[in-house]
Amino acid sequence: MSVEQDRFTMKLRNERASATTLTIEPWGDQTVIDAGGVVTLACAGPVGGCVEVVVEERGLVVYGWPGSVIEVVWPRVGE
Secondary structure, three states: OOOOEEEEEEEEEOOOOOOEEEEEEOOOEEEEEOOOOEEEEEEEEEOOOOOEEEEEOOEEEEEOOOOOEEEEEEOOOOO
């Protein structure tokens, strides 16, 4: 029996005058978002979960839910 999955994308924009760090938890993955830059995240996981985005002084933190996978799809890592 397979678990029904939710899939969606979300964009995060850095409106600050300087670069900021995006951290994806609970994995601890980090990506730098340049000033004025945008990243697109692909999110997938069991239906009923949700993403939480926290804006902190040190940057943005995106929290996944149990069983989820969140990855930066744009810009591609290494570009």
